[in-house]
Amino acid sequence: MPWIQLSYERRVAWQLRLILLPSVLLLLAFVIYPAVYSIYLSLTNEALTGAAALKPRFVGTRNYARLFSDAKFWNSLLVTLIFVIGSAVIGQFVLGLVSAVLLRRPLRWKPIFNSIILLPNAVPEVVAGFMWISMLAGGERATLSRIVAFFGIPAADWLQTFPLTMIIIVNTWRGIATAMILLTAGLSAISEEIYEAARMDGATPRQMFTRITLPLIAPTIFLYMLVSTVSTIAIFGFVYALTRGGPGGATELISIYIYNQSFTAFQLGYGSAVAVVALAFSLLIGVVYVRALKVEV
């Protein structure tokens, strides 16, 4: 049928499909295909060295069965859980909310505060990694050791002594801006008159926060939680740059465990199985957020 004869609605529908096409192609090539291929790989004994590299075999669910008795896998899940809760759910969220609430007031140096909070997002991940390595290095000349020396605290090799705490702090540092921007958007939707009405009703600042602000930005908070949880599960770059997952698996996030299994131990099949489980967890969390908390995505 010639293009011109299509009804208006159908033309619009076709135009929409055309506009979506590049995104769909990219998703197919770089998300759907690798995900499906990973599921396929997870059912084989594909490896980068040895006999399996030459002739990979279909092994069914053997990789998954092995995973359940793999203490290092469970450790990586636990580390990831602590990392997500510590940095995304608590650190970034709490500090982001505090920044958003404080920066809503008319402050003299507001643009400067805003820029400072946004800076970590402007630094490339690997640069941030190297910067923190120098900050957290062992010895008395490292930046953090020199700072804490002011308070009489002895120097330490921070990444060795408190590895998980340190990567939680670094990730919190990186993510405050995103949390702040999202929560600021949520806060700015609340009209000033509602707070004035609450003041007339006798609400204290604390009551205004708990009875007005929090319930009204709850949808934004849940959306933020969803986005940050899923993206934090996938964090790899700077943690790998800082610790390589060590010491002794203390910071071996599931993403690092997948990498280590696939490209250090060369067991692509097993690494893929871990990746599929991680994907399943992310999906599960997403579905729970969307369904249970009615997050609009």
Add this chain to the structure above:
Amino acid sequence: MAVIELKNVRKYYGALEVIKGVDIRVEDGEFAVFVGPSGCGKSTLLRMIAGLEGIDGGDFLLDGRRMNDIAPDKRGIAMVFQSYALYPHMSVAENIGFSLDLKKVPKATIRKEVEAIAEILQLTDYLDRRPAALSGGQRQRVAIGRAIIKKPAVILFDEPLSNLDASLRVQMRAELQRLHRDLKATVVYVTHDQVEAMTMADRIVVLKGGEVAQADAPIALYHRPDNAFVATFIGSPRMNLVPVTIARAADGKAEVTAARLGAIHIDDSAMPLPTGPAQLGVRPEHLRLAADADGDFDSEILVVERLGVETYLTIGSLDQPIMVRVEGDIAMRPGDRARFSIDRQSCHFFDMAGRALPRA
């Protein structure tokens, strides 16, 4: 008891003085309306009474007690906001009862009081709904309910009807007046709509540029405006102001001459008008169509607005239009000519600075 006194009250935004030494007294149980054009400071003044804006100079007394530094919720004042400012995540009942809930009043007592107020405001069927599921008029009533549950001595209204359509506005005007009669609270009501002010107020305070232009009973403002600003602000359509020259025609008679209206004689035996340039103020309803032989002047008709019950004629010239309000439906056309007469008893005179020249 709730007598509001504002004494030389001032407000600055930076170096800009927005309230310039205002003195207002509102008696107990009075319905006072602050009216004025945008930017005259009426809402700022209301918010200063509420405690939402600080007072930079002067005193606000409530029953003789200085309130300048008392927190909004401790003043015994409630406020209805222009946007209603309902809590969108709470039900109607929760909205109305919020102030009591904050004070930890037992839930059962809150429920009882909320139901009593819902009854008065015809909201009983909507108590479990969220504000988003209500019409504009219903939201307005919830906002009023939230104000009156506190049993305030003073209720402040900030342009409460401006978001409603015309017919609902008329209905809500009547409801607010009834509520005021029942509650006997002192009311301060802000509006830019002089019809609202005229129909509801016991007393109107006309504000201009952060100052009180005049404060009086509505009909007194209509009949005896202190200045050209009040004269043109109160009354709809607005009073015509025409530059004139006053000369003495005889003892007790002034000759008033205007470029397009010719000369008329005004009896000023009670209080002689000063001679020289002045402004003649005449309301559209005080100009009449005259029979051909009679009348004071003739003019071309520029615009005809036929409303059925009355007809507005714009005469004179487009740069100095004069509005005439004629009762009944007058089938005239633009371009027609007619003769008009001026009701001399209802003429107002202002000096060139806009101050009213006393007539008696």
